[in-house]
Amino acid sequence: MSQPWPVPPPFRDRTRPIAALALVALGLAAVSLVMSVTRSESGSSTRYTDTQKNAAQANFCERFKLADDAAGIETNGSDIALARISATNAAVILESAASDPALDAKYRSVALALASSYQTMTAEGSRGADDRRFRDSVDAVNARTQILRELCRD
Numbered sequence: 001m002s003q004p005w006p007v008p009p010p011f012r013d014r015t016r017p018i019a020a021l022a023l024v025a026l027g028l029a030a031v032s033l034v035m036s037v038t039r040s041e042s043g044s045s046t047r048y049t050d051t052q053k054n055a056a057q058a059n060f061c062e063r064f065k066l067a068d069d070a071a072g073i074e075t076n077g078s079d080i081a082l083a084r085i086s087a088t089n090a091a092v093i094l095e096s097a098a099s100d101p102a103l104d105a106k107y108r109s110v111a112l113a114l115a116s117s118y119q120t121m122t123a124e125g126s127r128g129a130d131d132r133r134f135r136d137s138v139d140a141v142n143a144r145t146q147i148l149r150e151l152c153r154d
Contacts, residue, residue: 048102056102061152063097064111068145071118084122087141091118107151114144 048056067090074086091114097103098111121137128134 046101052102053104056100057104057107060097060100060103060107060111063093064148064152067093068149080125084125087118087122091115091122094118107148110144110147110151114141114148117141117144 071086071090075083077083094111094115098108098115117137117140121134121141124131124134124137
């Protein structure tokens, strides 16, 4: 006599293919980790010639002076909109100039900090010139600008 319902298929152990895939994924992850560590170690020891370093520094200082002059003129003027545009533009110029991989890290770190300070000052400017946070952001811009002026004086 036949059964009124279909016979279920025989039980198959499905854990073997899953275990095999897990092992392959684990192996690929290990290889990827080793390669990324190896590349980051070799990338961190990338050497630039003195000519490349000097060119990066000269370009950076030229761009910094451009941003500093423009921001100094406009932020000491009477047009608040031009001051904010100039400060934002200075932040972009600094970030762009600091992106050269041959640039010394001390220049890059101060440039990025100054760019961030310009952005903060621009945003805090909405609070008004008498707001403590705005004045603190202006002080941060001035302090970091002075550091870069000294670095670029060399």
